[in-house]
Amino acid sequence: xxxxxxxxxxxxxxxxxxxxxxxxxxxxxxxxxxxxxxxxxxxxxxxxxxxxxxxxxxxxxxxxxxxxxxxxxxxxxxxxxxxxxxxxxxxxxxxxxxxxxxxxxxxxxxxxxxxxxxxxxxxxxxxxxxxxxxxxxxxxxxxxxxxxxxxxxxxxxxxxxxxxxxxxxxxxxxxxxxxxxxxxxxxxxxxxxxxxxxxxxxxxxxxxxxxxxxxxxxxxxxxxxxxxxxxxxxxxxxxxxxxxxxxxxxxxxxxxxxxx
Amino acid sequence: xxxxxxxxxxxxxxxxxxxxxxxxxxxxxxxxxxxxxxxxxxxxxxxxxxxxxxxxxxxxxxxxxxxxxxxxxxxxxxxxxxxxxxxxxxxxxxxxxxxxxxxxxxxxxxxxxxxxxxxxxxxxxxxxxxxxxxxxxxxxxxxxxxxxxxxxxxxxxxxxxxxxxxxxxxxxxxxxxxxxxxxxxxxxxxxxxxxxxxxxxxxxxxxxxxxxxxxxxxxxxxxx
Numbered sequence: 001x002x003x004x005x006x007x008x009x010x011x012x013x014x015x016x017x018x019x020x021x022x023x024x025x026x027x028x029x030x031x032x033x034x035x036x037x038x039x040x041x042x043x044x045x046x047x048x049x050x051x052x053x054x055x056x057x058x059x060x061x062x063x064x065x066x067x068x069x070x071x072x073x074x075x076x077x078x079x080x081x082x083x084x085x086x087x088x089x090x091x092x093x094x095x096x097x098x099x100x101x102x103x104x105x106x107x108x109x110x111x112x113x114x115x116x117x118x119x120x121x122x123x124x125x126x127x128x129x130x131x132x133x134x135x136x137x138x139x140x141x142x143x144x145x146x147x148x149x150x151x152x153x154x155x156x157x158x159x160x161x162x163x164x165x166x167x168x169x170x171x172x173x174x175x176x177x178x179x180x181x182x183x184x185x186x187x188x189x190x191x192x193x194x195x196x197x198x199x200x201x202x203x204x205x206x207x208x209x210x211x212x213x214x215x216x217x218x219x220x221x222x223x224x225x226x227x228x229x230x231x232x233x234x235x236x237x238x239x240x241x242x243x244x245x246x247x248x249x250x251x252x253x254x255x256x257x258x259x260x
Numbered sequence: 261x262x263x264x265x266x267x268x269x270x271x272x273x274x275x276x277x278x279x280x281x282x283x284x285x286x287x288x289x290x291x292x293x294x295x296x297x298x299x300x301x302x303x304x305x306x307x308x309x310x311x312x313x314x315x316x317x318x319x320x321x322x323x324x325x326x327x328x329x330x331x332x333x334x335x336x337x338x339x340x341x342x343x344x345x346x347x348x349x350x351x352x353x354x355x356x357x358x359x360x361x362x363x364x365x366x367x368x369x370x371x372x373x374x375x376x377x378x379x380x381x382x383x384x385x386x387x388x389x390x391x392x393x394x395x396x397x398x399x400x401x402x403x404x405x406x407x408x409x410x411x412x413x414x415x416x417x418x419x420x421x422x423x424x425x426x427x428x429x430x431x432x433x434x435x436x437x438x439x440x441x442x443x444x445x446x447x448x449x450x451x452x453x454x455x456x457x458x459x460x461x462x463x464x465x466x467x468x469x470x471x472x473x474x475x476x477x478x479x480x481x482x483x484x
Binding site: 075079081082083090143144145146147148149152154157199200201202203204205206209217219221224 | 324325326327364420421422423424425427457458460461462463464467469473
């Protein structure tokens with residue numbers, strides 16, 4: 001038996017012997033959604049009761065989609081985030097934006113992994129674990145705030161570092177900073193095209209520094225009225241949609257650009 | 261029947277009441293103006309009363325609308341003690357936060373408990389004490405001093421929550437310290453003397469920041 005077949009068999013047996021534990025999550029975490037295009041969170045298959053048959057490696061090892069995006073809706077549960085006025089809390093806005101963006105990306109044929117799908121509290125470590133397990137080509141950390149105008153884009157303030165194996169947990173993002181800046185530039189162009197004012201910067205916000213993927217924090221602020229723009233509230237569905245459309249367009253462009 | 265004397269007495273007392281009310285209103289307005297003037301220049305006036313020399317300092321005031329730091333020159337009296345200098349600098353900065361027309365409003369009168377200075381570790385021959393990989397947060401620069409800024413819990417509570425407003429608050433403090441006290445190369449933040457994960461839910465306070473991250477040029481007339 002070749003080593004790949006042996007590894008596949010071992011993986012299958014371990015899955016069968018750990019009921020309730022999915023490959024995408026640990027028992028302490030809420031279930032994660034790993035959605036592929038045309039696949040809408042199918043129910044988990046029933047576990048076999050008979051001894052595990054020897055499956056060919058290709059059938060037992062799930063294939064990773066060619067391009068995966070991780071969406072991290074910040075805050076959740078008792079961690080409400082910022083109070084945005086009118087009984088609006090940051091954790092709800094981030095989840096709403098995440099849901100809209102997830103749908104847009106799936107419609108464009110892009111696989112999506114989300115760190116939370118409900119109003120559940122998650123530690124930064126658990127979020128980074130989920131994101132890093134997905135081996136994504138882009139990670140967006142979604143925030144919202146009541147101050148400023150338009151969208152604020154932040155990349156990690158870490159200095160670029162070499163790609164080492166294993167990556168140090170607290171500074172994993174250092175190896176991806178250059179790519180993160182390119183992704184930020186892609187989003188910058190898309191938001192500019194949509195005439196949404198934006199601010200670029202570097203910041204130290206968890207779990208950004210632990211993400212092993214090109215990562216950008218997207219902070220959505222209300223739209224302050226100006227010469228070109230009309231005043232828009234964070235709860236405005238049209239405003240959320242225009243931001244989400246621009247982000248989806250940027251990620252679609254990144255799908256063809258990220259290897260270069 | 262009310263006598264004429266009683267009528268005159270009543271009118272005199274009524275007139276006295278009106279005059280006293282007018283005087284009280286005038287005194288109240290004067291006191292209010294005086295308090296407002298003191299609130300606008302509290303750190304400077306406190307320092308001036310102590311007879312300290314006046315320096316021109318550079319404050320970096322955040323602009324939330326475009327995420328920038330605006331340079332503001334102020335003449336304030338600085339005490340000779342470096343810890344007190346740093347505290348006065350940061351209190352002046354916080355006073356600018358809630359000045360009229362500020363786009364970074366934090367409604368707190370005093371936000372700094374104390375500022376301490378430590379030599380930066382990283383002497384040759386000694387292993388680094390915090391992080392070891394390039395670009396690591398808190399990686400010692402090996403020179404200069406680290407300012408440990410103990411923020412007031414009231415400042416943390418009044419800080420608007422969000423990546424941009426919180427990051428701007430920290431950057432403004434780091435830039436102001438580095439511009440006026442160039443030997444400050446690293447800054448670490450505490451809240452009420454204790455380590456805190458974030459300032460108000462976003463900006464990481466567990467790491468040590470390099471003052472160079474703000475890229476301010478040292479002020480021409482740095483306080484010594």
